[in-house]
Amino acid sequence: MKHLFLATLMVLGFIGANAQTTPTDISKVLKFTNDNYNMGTIAYGKPTEFNVDIENISSAPITLENIMVGCGCTTPKYTKGAVIAPGAHATVTLGFNGSAVGNFSKNATLFFSGNLVKQVTFYGVGAQ
Numbered sequence: 303m304k305h306l307f308l309a310t311l312m313v314l315g316f317i318g319a320n321a322q323t324t325p326t327d328i329s330k331v332l333k334f335t336n337d338n339y340n341m342g343t344i345a346y347g348k349p350t351e352f353n354v355d356i357e358n359i360s361s362a363p364i365t366l367e368n369i370m371v372g373c374g375c376t377t378p379k380y381t382k383g384a385v386i387a388p389g390a391h392a393t394v395t396l397g398f399n400g401s402a403v404g405n406f407s408k409n410a411t412l413f414f415s416g417n418l419v420k421q422v423t424f425y426g427v428g429a430q
Contacts (some may be wrong), residue, residue, distance in 0.1 A: 328418045331360035332386075341426030344400055351379075351397040354422055356412075358386040363414040366392060372409045375423045394422075402428035 306397050307357050335355040364386050369378040379395040386392045396410055407425040414420070 320349050326416060328414075328420055330363075331358065331364060331416075331418065332414070332420070333357040334399060334420060334422070337420065337422045338350060339422075339424040341398070341424055343427045343429050344368060344398075346400060346428050346430045348400045349397060351395050352424065354394045354396065354398055354412075356392045356394065357369075358392075361388050363387050364418065366394070366412065368413040369394065370411045370413070371396075375401050376408050376410060377408055381390060393411055396422065398424065398425060400428060403430055404428060421429050 333356070335357075336352055337354055339346045339352050339354075341350060341352065356366070366380060366384045366386065367379055367383070370377060375398060377397040377399075379397065380392075384392055394410075394412065398403065398408060405425070405427055407423060409421055409423045412422060
């Protein structure tokens with residue numbers, strides 16, 4: 303009886319492990335503009351911003367749930383919980399405080415409903 307119980311648990315565990323869904327390819331539901339942005343040369347200590355445009359190219363609404371930045375020098379501006387309807391656009395503004403001399407590269411991670419995640423990168427050169 304014990305062996306039958308263990309065999310049943312193993313089979314159910316195997317079925318459950320294989321029943322997981324494959325993550326959705328974010329490029330099939332959202333289109334991004336400026337997701338790898340070159341700021342060029344910026345003056346040291348001079349804050350600057352740029353916009354990331356997000357277009358919903360799917361047939362279902364998608365919610366922008368959160369944004370996490372790589373460091374305190376990067377500030378996101380967005381509407382948490384904003385629903386992006388099919389065919390609609392949303393804008394995320396990323397700010398950088400300019401606290402770099404020389405080459406820099408920073409990132410922000412955008413989290414959407416449906417376990418969709420997108421990393422946005424920006425880079426440039428800080429000059430004194």
